[in-house]
Amino acid sequence: MLPREKYIQISLEINLFYQRIMKEHMLLIETHLPSVETALITEADSLKISMEQILSETVILANGNISEESIESHSIVTPFTLPCEEITSKLTGATINTNITMAELKLEAGTPSCTPWLEMEIDDINRRTLNLLDVIISYKKKLMEWVLNCKVFLMIYPEMLEHLIREARLYKRILNCLLDRKLPEFTLCEELDFWNNIMGEHAEFIDGMLDPTEKDLKEKARGFIARFERLVEECIKTAEKLIIQESLVATEDLRDYEIDATIGLLECKIRSVIPPILADHVLREAYHYILILNHK
Template identity: 50%
Template sequence: MLSREKFIKFSLESNLFYLRIMKEHLFFIETSLTPVEEDIQKMSDLLKKSLEELMLEILPLANECISKEVISSCELVTKYTLEAERITSNLTGASINMEITEKELELLCDNDCDYSEWLETYIVNFNSRVLNIMEEVLSFKERILKEFSECKLFIRVYPKMLEHIIHETKLYLKILNCLKEKEIPVNTLCEELNFWNHIMGEHAQFIDGMLDPSEEELKKAAEKFVLNYEILVKECLRMHKKDMVNKSFKLTEYIKEYKTAATKGLLDCEIKSIIPPLLGDHVLREANHYLRLLKEI
């Protein structure tokens, strides 16, 4: 069982990271649906706004109560996030609560946090509310994939990308369910690395598929990342722990640089693609998150 301090800190950090990821998934779904799916668009927007409200609620509590490692990792927000939100919102017409990003850019680390009994009780209740909403979000995403697979709905998102965001949602739900018992998920090294190496490889696949055919160098680089992550996943059980962690870290450092350059290129309108700038920043933050996990391992 986690101590009170570790429970509060891990809950705050996990919720801040995953709530943003989840609400952006809903944004991408909302903006990829056709006008005929107005009711589903409204549901996606409603769920997105519910997650934004939860983020605004927890941000004041998180200030000075989360670690400097999480803040400095840029997994919660990057220097590109606010601009990516502004441009993507303007291009799509869909709303994004940018006050959240502005507040996250001002977050401080855990120098003066009072990990009180009151705060612990509040976080227990908050996690429970998030769990309930995330179960609804998972059902919504699974419905989208099912209806798309049965040709009952059209959305400009790959089925594999829908499966990808469902896997991430299930991971978040697993974390929330463990936190009910004041524990964290326990995985083998290969389970942990393979999950995130698979996620990173799929990011590269999606980038490759959404780049204009004329972007040959960027597409070749993405294809190479896909291959290298597939090799890591296959070799995990045969490779020494230290070698596996080091190779995963090195490759993820490279893909972080690739995603950083891509995000900047999308913001500056220098890359031909159908990738919204916010998606570039989204996958960059996930790489930053994985790098911090690898450092902890």
């Protein structure tokens, strides 16, 4: 059972990462639906705003109650998050609460205040997030069904939508465990395979969304696809320490590639259909996976 201090700190750090990821999922869907789908766009926007509201509360509670490592990991926000939000909002017309990002950039670390009040506040955040997450998962599953049955046209790949559903389900599993004052139990290969698949799919999406003229960037993306596919295939038969190290090196290389791509998109030097916030989004997930691997 997690002691109160650990429960508070881990809950805050998990929510700071995943609440932003979830609200950006809804932003991605909102901005990639055709204008005729007004009801679906409105629903996605409403879910995005609801998650932003909870994230705003989490940020307030997190100040002084999270680790220096989590702040410095760039898994909460990167140096590119704010400009990516501003440009994406300008280009798409979608609203993004950048005040949250500015507050996160000012977060300070500290030992959690182990008060019953704060523990109850964290419980409330976790439960409300879990309830909202159920609605978000249902929305994504409904959208997936309609896309696959040609009832809705969505300008992102069905595989990407499935990718968003899997990430939401993992977050739900983590929150359920936290509410029981424990962490989810993953086998090593289960956890590594999940994130190596996620990293490989990021490379697939980047490859598919880059302009055909960006041959060098596309070739590098395909190289990452092959590396992460091999890591998934070899997890069971490879020594644990070796597969962890290989995953770390591959993810650090992907992170560096994504940093360059994010800068290129912000400076309008890369031809693609990648929204800047999506570039920062996948970069943050790489940072998050590196954080996980560094604790193995």
